[in-house]
Amino acid sequence: MGRWEPNAQARLRQAALDLYSSRGFEATTVAEIAERAGLTERTFFRHFADKREVLFAGSERLQELLVETTAASFDAAGPAGAVAAAFEHAASTYFPEVAFSRQRQDIIDANPPLQERELAKLHRVGEALAQVLRERGVADLSAAVAAESGIAAFKVAFAGWVTDPRDGALINHMRESFRAQRVLLAEPTPAPQI
Amino acid sequence: MGRWEPNAQARLRQAALDLYSSRGFEATTVAEIAERAGLTERTFFRHFADKREVLFAGSERLQELLVETTAASFDAAGPAGAVAAAFEHAASTYFPEVAFSRQRQDIIDANPPLQERELAKLHRVGEALAQVLRERGVADLSAAVAAESGIAAFKVAFAGWVTDPRDGALINHMRESFRAQRVLLAEPTPAPQI
DNA sequence: GCGACGATGTCAGCGACTGTCATAACCGTA
């Protein structure tokens, strides 16, 4: 396929991860990444849209997975239930080892530009899930709220998992997070006026 | 204050908004903005951290407001209730006219980099609200979930408002969104296994 | 008036990202 060695993209990703971890994201130039991978800067930008995207390539898979499982469990679980079920299913099948996720998250947490990209990816996932719900007859408002609320619970669960892996597998954090959400919002306190 | 004319920052912001609206965000260079404001590119970056920040300067005010009102209504409303109350209060006091918000949102919606920045700002608001709750004895998990869920409802409400202003004031969208969230998550459907 | 201080201008430079064209490897086909 490539000109010389195979797996150009994988080599670029590995080189980027190494440098981001050691020198830091900002202090790493794309030229350095390319050089370490035995390629040129221009080639880097043919494989990744920008310097941040290296860390997020493959996230479409997660979105597809969530869309599929949400659609699959919608009839039985309803909007919010289907979204929760999808995230819990993904928690036990999609995510790599804690150690890897942790290393990746450390890089992201240390760099605002990367956090922005991560949030944007999650937001797109939310839009995709809302779309699934809408296609199944859920009203616009409810669909959006169910999807965004699912994202909210996921964010918290994932953050808790990488922060404190000794609490157990991601699936446990996920269940806890969704449960806490139900408990908190089930309280019959209509927001009072100020 | 300034060297020549006053209100340098306001002039820069206005110039940026005009150009972003007419030519588009990408097609506008910082040099053009500065020139239109009668200043230099370097001065632009003394007033705004980057090209995107022009659209988000002042968002600290919203965060402060939300933090204050969440703290104020916590005792009476509890975690989720206080967050909801804060957003509903902000909805009726903070946000400018629909027309202005709409124009601004059009710019943001048309440019992924700006969406990223907006999501990042909202995320920081969520962190601040979670911090408020934690300081009042709410457990980490519950605090984070309550705050993030509030952000979720707010996002939906705001999007609905700027999309369909004929549905009424932002406060109405906000109440509807939080109500929908309570209804959706109150359904006694524990997420079933897949 | 004079000196401290804050805001602006000027200049040089790095690095992310893009467009364009040339070139080297791969693939099927004759």
Next chain:
DNA sequence: TACGGTTATGACAGTCGCTGACATCGTCGC
């Protein structure tokens, strides 16, 4: 085996966002 088409890469130039360093202008207190 030679050939032509396709695809990935290299090479080069250029734009633009953004920063550091230093000079300069205006304002304010004395």
